[in-house]
Amino acid sequence: MSVGLVWFRQDFRLADNPALTAAIDQCDEILPVYIHDSREGTIGQIGQATQVWLHHSLQALHESLTARGSSLHVLAGDPEKILPQLAKALEVRGVFWNRCYDPVTLKRDKSVKKALDGFGAQSFLANLLFEPVKTLKANGDPYRVFTPYWKNLMHLLPGNLPLPAPRKIPTVVLKKTAASKIKSLQDIPLSKLELLPELPWADSMMTPWAVGEAAAKKKLARFLKTEAKHYNDARDIPSIQGTSRLSPHLHFGEISPLQIIAATFGKRRSVMSLNVGEETFVKEVVWREFAHNLIYQFPHTIDKPLDARFEKFPWAKKYQPQLTAWQRGQTGIPIIDAGMRELYATGWMHNRVRMVVASFLIKNLLIPWQEGERWFRDTLVDADVASNAMGWQWAAGSGADAAPFFRVFNPVLQGEKFDKEGDYVRCWVPELSSVPNKFLHKPWELSPIERQGLDYPAPLVDLKISRKAALEAFEAIKTSQK
DNA sequence: TAGCTCGTTGGACAA
């Protein structure tokens, strides 16, 4: 009997999982494993919100494996040591996994592959549509601008059909094998990973979410049936369900980008045949590809600006109180506070508001974008190295295809434009619920009498003055060498 | 090769 080891990492699904399918094709018996590596500097060292999601996602994967006669083996430690030990003890024919492209994982996987020499390690493209190493401009350089990237790749869509989920997964019983005698290879209960903090926050944060492959599939189907048509406009209104909210599922691979594309296209074979909403939605999936491509081609941009001029940007020197006020949703600017509170309460924030709070942190408070990136990474359930770094660098103006420096979002105008009736602000900043719409996004303009009894802080900064200061700060670096 | 246009998400200001 030949044995195949399937190493799950950020691909917690059975359908459209090329590593799993290949293992079943090539081997008689499978051992599905997840290895948790929480050492400092490893990819396992993730934010609190994503840890909570990870716990539930592993649980869901285990359940769907069990339903097919298998189970997930959870181990903790260094994959570079554990995988060769397991491979040796089980005398495997192959070790199968789906590739990730962030620099930390890439480096680790390279070592793992080397350590598995002779055990038939195979990796697959599964979490992206396009292989970053092959996605280059005609002259061989990496893309830095989204539009040409999109124009050149849209013709390849919808691409292949996603793989079906295997009906049965013939599984090795660890207890009967040599591996069961080695302590470090013994299965541990999921709770031992200690991913769930002992805080009521972890429960309440997860209330709006259903985790796992089945939930992701259901959510996609619903979105395509109802919201996708209006996505182009509705996605900008934070008070309504206009976006797909698939980002955390995509991050953990509970659904693949290929599955999303295939379902959106249906029987249609070209982008031109999609309606405007669907096309914009597909474009967003390709934006995710673009972010992963950028991080693959320019790995240093995880925490350093792509545009080197920004290394010398005159950021504020002391900013802890302002940073804390921003994190807690106590800046005195309603739309900012609504967004930051939504983030803390649910692990998610509407994309329109993400741009506004990022612009405010960077351009009105002059706080380095890396601080915001770190906070998002710790609090978002969809926190993804590539998308997060690209988004923040876009807001800062230091990234690829970034917003020009003079583009400073005015949170009052953004609020009045995208939260006209104030539903979003009233939902997350209830202390303002009685303020009339005219002043809801600028309560500091209420008369002192009207302000009486209003338990809401004064704005942290004057928007006009701080905007001017930001433009002057950008002036200081714009002539220096790129 | 040179010249041209264009660039996810905006705001201020003048007319």
Place this chain on the structure above:
DNA sequence: TTTGTCCAACGAGCT
């Protein structure tokens, strides 16, 4: 109230 123009400057991609 609405609309047009400007706010930099550079690389990508096309002709």
